[in-house]
Amino acid sequence: MIGERWTAYWFVLPGTVLLAAILGFPAIASILESFGLQGGAGPAGGYAALLSDAQFLTASFNTALFVVCVVTLHIILGLAVALLLNSQIRHLWFFRVVAILPWTVPDVIGGLIFRFMLDPLSGGVNALAIRLQLMQQPYDWLGDPDWAMVSVIMAETWRGYPYPMLILLAGLQAIPKEQYEAAAIDGAGAWATFTNVTLPSLMPMILIAVVLDVIWQCRLFGMIYGMTNGGPGDATQNLSLFVYRQYFQFFETSYAASAAVVLAAVLLAVAVPYIRATLREKD
Amino acid sequence: MIGRLKTYAKLGTALLFTAAMSVSQQAFAEQVTITYSDWQLAQEGWGKSLRTAIGEFEAKNPGIKVVTEPVQLGQRDVRFTTAIRAGRGPDVFALDANPVRQYISEGWVLGLSRFAEAQDSAFFDDFYDTSLAPVTVDGTVYGVPMNTVAMGLVYNRKKFEAAGLSGPATSWAEFSAHADALTDAGAGQWATTLVLAPAGFDLRVPSIFHSFGASFLTSDWSASALDTPEMKAAFTYVVDLIKSGAVPPGVTQVDANGARRLLANGQIAMTIGTTWTIPEVSTMNPNLDGWNVLRIAALPTDGGRKISPHTTLYQKSLFINANTKHPEAAWALVNFLTERAQMERWFDDNNMLSSRRSVNETYGPIQESPFASVVSQEIQHGTFLPLIPEWPRILDTFRQNLQDAVTGTKTADQALADAHRETNAILKASGN
Numbered sequence: 001m002i003g004e005r006w007t008a009y010w011f012v013l014p015g016t017v018l019l020a021a022i023l024g025f026p027a028i029a030s031i032l033e034s035f036g037l038q039g040g041a042g043p044a045g046g047y048a049a050l051l052s053d054a055q056f057l058t059a060s061f062n063t064a065l066f067v068v069c070v071v072t073l074h075i076i077l078g079l080a081v082a083l084l085l086n087s088q089i090r091h092l093w094f095f096r097v098v099a100i101l102p103w104t105v106p107d108v109i110g111g112l113i114f115r116f117m118l119d120p121l122s123g124g125v126n127a128l129a130i131r132l133q134l135m136q137q138p139y140d141w142l143g144d145p146d147w148a149m150v151s152v153i154m155a156e157t158w159r160g161y162p163y164p165m166l167i168l169l170a171g172l173q174a175i176p177k178e179q180y181e182a183a184a185i186d187g188a189g190a191w192a193t194f195t196n197v198t199l200p201s202l203m204p205m206i207l208i209a210v211v212l213d214v215i216w217q218c219r220l221f222g223m224i225y226g227m228t229n230g231g232p233g234d235a236t237q238n239l240s241l242f243v244y245r246q247y248f249q250f251f252e253t254s255y256a257a258s259a260a261v262v263l264a265a266v267l268l269a270v271a272v273p274y275i276r277a278t279l280r281e282k283d
Numbered sequence: 284m285i286g287r288l289k290t291y292a293k294l295g296t297a298l299l300f301t302a303a304m305s306v307s308q309q310a311f312a313e314q315v316t317i318t319y320s321d322w323q324l325a326q327e328g329w330g331k332s333l334r335t336a337i338g339e340f341e342a343k344n345p346g347i348k349v350v351t352e353p354v355q356l357g358q359r360d361v362r363f364t365t366a367i368r369a370g371r372g373p374d375v376f377a378l379d380a381n382p383v384r385q386y387i388s389e390g391w392v393l394g395l396s397r398f399a400e401a402q403d404s405a406f407f408d409d410f411y412d413t414s415l416a417p418v419t420v421d422g423t424v425y426g427v428p429m430n431t432v433a434m435g436l437v438y439n440r441k442k443f444e445a446a447g448l449s450g451p452a453t454s455w456a457e458f459s460a461h462a463d464a465l466t467d468a469g470a471g472q473w474a475t476t477l478v479l480a481p482a483g484f485d486l487r488v489p490s491i492f493h494s495f496g497a498s499f500l501t502s503d504w505s506a507s508a509l510d511t512p513e514m515k516a517a518f519t520y521v522v523d524l525i526k527s528g529a530v531p532p533g534v535t536q537v538d539a540n541g542a543r544r545l546l547a548n549g550q551i552a553m554t555i556g557t558t559w560t561i562p563e564v565s566t567m568n569p570n571l572d573g574w575n576v577l578r579i580a581a582l583p584t585d586g587g588r589k590i591s592p593h594t595t596l597y598q599k600s601l602f603i604n605a606n607t608k609h610p611e612a613a614w615a616l617v618n619f620l621t622e623r624a625q626m627e628r629w630f631d632d633n634n635m636l637s638s639r640r641s642v643n644e645t646y647g648p649i650q651e652s653p654f655a656s657v658v659s660q661e662i663q664h665g666t667f668l669p670l671i672p673e674w675p676r677i678l679d680t681f682r683q684n685l686q687d688a689v690t691g692t693k694t695a696d697q698a699l700a701d702a703h704r705e706t707n708a709i710l711k712a713s714g715n
Contacts, residue, residue, distance in 0.1 A: 120532035233687040
């Protein structure tokens with residue numbers, strides 16, 4: 001019996017070692033770097049400096065604002081599209097392909113596409129708005145701090161919604177038809193069916209979609225880098241861009257590692273509900 | 284007799300074969316491959332010149348093969364620093380002046396004084412003292428300067444003539460008057476643009492501040508000098524110029540290439556640039572006839588006064604990676620690419636001035652060029668941006684605050700005060 005138990009551990013060992021090497025080594029190296037143990041600001045110097053760094057605080061606020069807005073819009077849009085794709089419409093396969101297309105665009109490319117579209121001199125958005133007589137002069141969308149943030153939120157909403165949409169679509173398809181039939185027998189209308197059958201059955205999948213999307217959006221780099229590079233000023237600079245700049249532009253490796261570890265810790269906290277939900281399902 | 288001849292023939296053949304094998308094996312053993320990385324390799328004209336020069340180097344040095352590694356300017360430091368930290372990276376690479384002190388302080392580049400002195404005790408005498416300053420720390424030279432130029436005002440003389448202007452402004456007040464005359468936003472025509480995006484900001488916008496007599500840091504680079512009256516005047520001028528409508532919308536996203544494209548498309552009449560602007564703009568739009576239409580002048584100054592320094596210097600230098608396994612071969616390449624003949628060809632091909640005094644002062648085509656003669660004079664009135672490791676962070680802080688003033692997030696005074704405070708905080712945190 002004991003021998004069988006050890007045999008199982010031997011089978012698990014290669015995978016464990018591989019995971020430790022791939023995931024563990026960079027994580028430990030980053031933590032050591034963040035405490036200045038590989039040369040740098042000295043123990044915890046970077047963490048203390050972060051608290052008084054206006055750029056870090058602004059980047060944290062921008063990240064929170066961006067994530068809340070984008071994830072909310074992703075869930076609303078993703079659910080709406082998932083409901084449409086779950087219905088019985090003709091040529092469903094075509095609409096499914098179209099709906100998933102934005103997700104195939106790399107985020108940096110997506111950022112550049114929106115940057116060109118919003119260009120005040122040659123961009124299509126201004127040209128269309130002027131032609132439709134919605135405005136007289138081209139507007140510098142990405143040069144206005146408020147509109148720049150709105151623009152990156154809208155761009156990432158478009159690019160990233162298929163991911164939660166796919167999760168929710170899978171959830172919708174897993175709801176037993178009998179529940180809808182019972183609701184129909186009870187005389188429930190479309191809205192009552194949605195709020196009393198669909199939404200409650202979908203809640204675990206919504207939770208998973210929210211958690212995964214929050215993690216994804218907190219780490220987002222390419223879309224903002226390609227579209228605004230964090231500007232104007234630091235109006236759209238998020239934590240990923242902040243870390244990138246500290247590391248590669250300012251050569252502040254220890255400081256960048258401190259900020260990265262803080263971001264990772266926050267993401268780990270966010271991931272706890274997902275991990276618990278997953279473990280509960282297995283139990 | 285015949286038998287003896289046959290024996291001699293066999294012996295001779297065997298000797299020849301052995302000798303040939305020996306030479307071949309020696310050549311194989313001495314064949315060295317080194318890598319060369321340069322952002323200019325990624326650009327058509329510059330890349331062609333560099334590859335031609337490297338081809339000549341390989342022909343002259345059959346034991347050395349050079350593998351070129353183009354890199355985009357915006358990705359250069361990401362690529363280099365990641366590779367060098369991992370114990371790799373190109374054997375020889377090019378840098379501009381801004382990040383040089385970080386590379387030296389991190390120990391990423393080899394000191395070159397010993398190579399130069401072994402070759403010629405007067406090796407560095409031909410280089411401008413100004414050019415050697417950014418690459419020298421504690422008496423050791425870490426890079427060989429290749430090109431040094433000063434920033435000036437590149438303008439479209441046809442647009443000036445059409446607006447009834449005799450020539451470029453000599454004072455910033457006159458520049459504003461010219462801007463009014465050259466701008467017709469309804470027709471898609473503006474006077475100028477400024478580079479407020481990161482790529483190219485460092486050379487161009489700081490030149491305006493220098494021409495007001497302002498500095499970013501105190502002379503010992505230990506504290507911010509952003510609270511001086513000269514800096515306040517310059518900062519307010521830049522913000523007001525942008526808000527006056529003399530620049531096209533979207534200025535916060537304009538990088539160096541974007542500014543050149545606006546000039547090439549005839550949407551602006553002038554921009555801050557230097558000798559390389561002429562071939563770059565001409566390539567973007569051959570119909571502009573840039574070599575005949577464009578001209579370079581010294582930047583205006585505050586009140587038209589003589590202010591020195593009044594512009595920013597750009598410099599490209601070559602460095603040897605501290606991780607290289609072939610320092611001698613790397614030095615041979617650095618030496619070849621920066622020697623006089625190559626510098627002359629570099630001007631012929633790319634309109635770029637040399638860091639060698641003898642080339643700029645005696646090479647005929649440079650003396651006769653309407654562009655090079657102006658820029659060559661301006662080198663004497665130029666200055667490098669502060670050569671301290673904290674500089675990239677300070678410059679970005681300044682740039683972001685300037686953008687905040689331009690977009691109205693802060694007033695000009697508030698933005699400059701914030702930049703001053705944040706600069707001092709950066710310097711204090713680094714122990715200055």
